Amino acid sequence: MLSRTVNVAAVQAEPIWFDMDATTDKVVSLIGEAARNGAELIAFPETFIPGYPWHIWLDSPAAGMAHVPTYLANSPTIDGPQMAKVADAARSGEITVVLGHSERDGGSVYMGQAVFDPSGAMIKARRKLKPTHVERSVFGEGDGSDLDVVDMEYGKVGALCCWEHLQPLSKYAMYSMGEDIHCAAWPSFSLYRGAAQALGPEVNNAASLMYAVEGQCFVVAPCAVVLDAGQELFCDTETKKALLGRGGGFARIYGPEGTMLAEPLAEDEEGILYADCDPALQAIAKSAADPIGHYSRPDVTQLLLNREPQRPVVAEAPPAADVTVVDVTEESVEA
Incomplete structure (x- = not known):
């Protein structure tokens, strides 16, 4: 469990749409603001x-x-200048950064999360295991090697994207690693409002809340917003404006026993939520129901977790050629 109280921050903001350099600058600014606020x-x-x-x-x-x-x-890209800027900001602010980004790797893109420690080192880079529905028309998949936590001096930090929080086995795998602070990244909740309840804030914030209670961990759930710039880019008809409403920002921070730890912003407001993660709350929650400890039943159900990276090409060394050994000792030459 957490070794001490940790102050965490959840971003609710609109990106500079499809401009990685400008959005990176916004990320750097938000990192600096959060660091200055402790x-x-x-x-x-x-x-x-x-x-x-x-x-x-x-x-x-x-x-x-x-x-x-x-x-x-x-x-x-993971090794590009944008990531270097984020690393510099983490180092300058002496703050851990869990960044949601689209990762380019060759001709493919993946829904990535990168973790930078307070020294600026990228200590984790993961990809969403299964892009949701039409996301699969854009993004590739991660694998089991991505499903992991990182050790910070105060505890273990993990991250998942969006509807990965509706995959029970993936969640249980994360719980089993002793996650203390979980970062649940969401895109915004203004799509198909009134027509698709499963995409709205009620269901998806409930997923973040349930993750906290099931895993007895603190959940930091940042959430983007769609403001005027987003509607201008994506909505060239009134019908599309109705399908992708303005707002959708529902960032939250939850405690391990279900407490909402930060006052929410208005859904069309940009800002940062802050909360203290007190290990006492985690101890109380785990004493009631620890799903990987005293509240588990491994004699009835167990999880199989494949941690091997899945690669499209596996290069194997060519088989060794048959070799005839020739005796070239002095005795053999004389003979």
């Missing part, structure tokens, strides 16, 4: 750099292809 960890929404591709929910695949070149070009 936060030791800050978490960003899903694919915050360069923004979530909302067009995939609003139009045909053919129409969406118009955004592909821009989105690919503005998805940062």
